[in-house]
Amino acid sequence: MRLAEAWRVAWDALRANRMRSALTMLGVIIGVASVVLLVAIGTGTKQRVEQQVEGLGSNLLLVVPGRLDVGSAPALSPLTLQDVDAVGRVVGDPNRVAVTVASGATVRAGNREDFTTVQGVLETTPTVFAREVARGRYLTGSDVDTGRRVAVLGNSVARVLFPDREAVGQQINVAGVRFRVIGVFTPLGQSLGVDRDDEVHIPVTAAQRLYGTQRVDAIAVKAPDRERIDELGERIVAELNGRHPGTEFSAVTQEQILGVLGDILGILTGVLAAIAGISLLVGGVGVSNIMLVSVRERTREIGLRKAVGARPRDIGVQFLLEAVLLTSVGGLTGMALGVGGALLVAALSPIPAAVTWWSLALAFGVSAAVGIVFGVVPAQRAGRLDPVVALRAE
Amino acid sequence: MSRDPAIEAVEVSRTYELDGVSVPALRGVSLTIGAGDYVALIGPSGSGKSTLMHLLGGLDRPSGGRLVIGGREVGTLSAPELARLRNETIGFVFQAFHLLPRTSAVDNVALPLVYRGVGARQRRERAAAMLGRVGLGHRLHHRPNQLSGGEQQRVAIARALVTDPTVLLADEPTGNLDSTTGAAVLELLERLNVESGVALVMVTHDAEVAARARRRIAMRDGVVVADSADGGADA
Numbered sequence A: 001m002r003l004a005e006a007w008r009v010a011w012d013a014l015r016a017n018r019m020r021s022a023l024t025m026l027g028v029i030i031g032v033a034s035v036v037l038l039v040a041i042g043t044g045t046k047q048r049v050e051q052q053v054e055g056l057g058s059n060l061l062l063v064v065p066g067r068l069d070v071g072s073a074p075a076l077s078p079l080t081l082q083d084v085d086a087v088g089r090v091v092g093d094p095n096r097v098a099v100t101v102a103s104g105a106t107v108r109a110g111n112r113e114d115f116t117t118v119q120g121v122l123e124t125t126p127t128v129f130a131r132e133v134a135r136g137r138y139l140t141g142s143d144v145d146t147g148r149r150v151a152v153l154g155n156s157v158a159r160v161l162f163p164d165r166e167a168v169g170q171q172i173n174v175a176g177v178r179f180r181v182i183g184v185f186t187p188l189g190q191s192l193g194v195d196r197d198d199e200v201h202i203p204v205t206a207a208q209r210l211y212g213t214q215r216v217d218a219i220a221v222k223a224p225d226r227e228r229i230d231e232l233g234e235r236i237v238a239e240l241n242g243r244h245p246g247t248e249f250s251a252v253t254q255e256q257i258l259g260v261l262g263d264i265l266g267i268l269t270g271v272l273a274a275i276a277g278i279s280l281l282v283g284g285v286g287v288s289n290i291m292l293v294s295v296r297e298r299t300r301e302i303g304l305r306k307a308v309g310a311r312p313r314d315i316g317v318q319f320l321l322e323a324v325l326l327t328s329v330g331g332l333t334g335m336a337l338g339v340g341g342a343l344l345v346a347a348l349s350p351i352p353a354a355v356t357w358w359s360l361a362l363a364f365g366v367s368a369a370v371g372i373v374f375g376v377v378p379a380q381r382a383g384r385l386d387p388v389v390a391l392r393a394e
Numbered sequence B: 001m002s003r004d005p006a007i008e009a010v011e012v013s014r015t016y017e018l019d020g021v022s023v024p025a026l027r028g029v030s031l032t033i034g035a036g037d038y039v040a041l042i043g044p045s046g047s048g049k050s051t052l053m054h055l056l057g058g059l060d061r062p063s064g065g066r067l068v069i070g071g072r073e074v075g076t077l078s079a080p081e082l083a084r085l086r087n088e089t090i091g092f093v094f095q096a097f098h099l100l101p102r103t104s105a106v107d108n109v110a111l112p113l114v115y116r117g118v119g120a121r122q123r124r125e126r127a128a129a130m131l132g133r134v135g136l137g138h139r140l141h142h143r144p145n146q147l148s149g150g151e152q153q154r155v156a157i158a159r160a161l162v163t164d165p166t167v168l169l170a171d172e173p174t175g176n177l178d179s180t181t182g183a184a185v186l187e188l189l190e191r192l193n194v195e196s197g198v199a200l201v202m203v204t205h206d207a208e209v210a211a212r213a214r215r216r217i218a219m220r221d222g223v224v225v226a227d228s229a230d231g232g233a234d235a
């Protein structure tokens, strides 16, 4: 019953000072709204990245020189097509092995041009990466063996170079060399702001001649068996280490890539959440401040309540509830704004946003906790007021 | 007149510390308030009347001496225990009314019952009945700023009595009222003293008012200089 009275009094006090309460809540509202929104964007981005990494195809093993790590610079590749054959022997099926040697290049058709990524690849790419050709055909083994100057265009490249014509069958010019377009990929869309349809595939042999190199940048393997994928990776790395003593190689699975990407996104989300947390902290200080004002304003009321039998605790709880109510109402408002903002961002921008229940629960819990933490001092001060002095206050 | 005094003070003193200077407001006061007493507390301004009232009501603690309220020694009580003692045995009426603004008369009167743990419905019933006894049965839902000064003080009196205390402490209860309204409030207090047997201790500056009390205690410079209960002459 005393608690019910305390709630009622706290609620009345907030309503009696609507404007002040709203302004005080602002810090908490902004803090909670940004936590909810930023976590939603972080989660949405992570989900999309996961989908896309998984969308590359299943049971993938990427073999690269150097270490796949957050912050480690990519090493210059010593890998050649002979190494690719060797990896094919380790896997037991050369059709499960894909390669890439990639470079940025300007591609021209007539008076139109596009700067894009030109990838030298094997004919196995569609098998390994689950890519589909919308029109025309993909590269064949004989295209690769003979270094034929043929190209498969990503959808955006095709649209830029041939906006009003069928691309298949046309001539294009890659870094000064003429290629014939034999196919156009099915669109993949955007990924993390990168247009995945902005690429051109040509035979790896042709690419090596174009760039004047023997190297391949990376090898991808579609493992025949999910259970032994790690073991296969170790065997491949051992084989490559034998062929290139002194160079380190890594074979990473999608799970590992996801783990690394997850770490990066996790750090990013954490930083954003910390910034939002600072805003909550500032909001909390505002609450503390306004509660001290409230205690001062109502000093005579406190004295009177004590005179008629309120214990220090009754008074303290009353003011603590007022602070908690203030931050909780602010928290709920902030949650509504955060969810609304996330829905808006997801609907109107390419940034994905997924609201999670735990972030809502966390935001509400934190806002209530802010009320407790920052309300304790004013509440204690109110509870300890000397009733005689309080009754005499102006 | 009764065996157990409602309040008993023995050599009670109270010294305020003000910026490192000791201000002795009470310097050894001994008195007892019996059940149902009607006491007028008189004396010049600054003689310690309010200080004594605060002590008698358990709102403050003595610096020295022994103070027993309702059979309980104040010095031994914790803050919550003292709060409970105030709630159960004392009713305060202040010169400045001290009603909660934005709160109806009935809820103002019910306030002490909140801290006694009485349920909302019973609180309202008892508060409404008490307001009826002070002649404000028709003003239950008025707020303080919708009431006259005399009516506000009646609400405060109802609040002081809603818990059925043994002692009603009124510090210049008519000080903020004009003489007619003041006289009516005084009559009300006297009537309640007779009707419900609550002891009434009232600070007053008015010699006529003091003359109507059954007992007069005169103070000067923090000590009792005359107490008619001792058979001494009035100050």
Ligand SMILES: Nc1ncnc2c1ncn2[C@@H]1O[C@H](COP(=O)(O)OP(=O)(O)O)[C@@H](O)[C@H]1O
Pocket (backbone or CB within 6 Å): B016, B017, B018, B023, B024, B025, B043, B044, B045, B046, B047, B048, B049, B050, B051, B052
């Ligand atoms: N909180 C206080 N701090 C310091 N001195 C006080 C305080 N309250 C009262 N006094 C002093 O104690 C003396 C008695 O005050 P009070 O009991 O209010 O007198 P009265 O009610 O008879 O006018 C006065 O000298 C007054 O200045």
Ligand SMILES: [Mg+2]
Pocket (backbone or CB within 6 Å): B049, B050, B051, B171
């Ligand atoms: Mg006084």
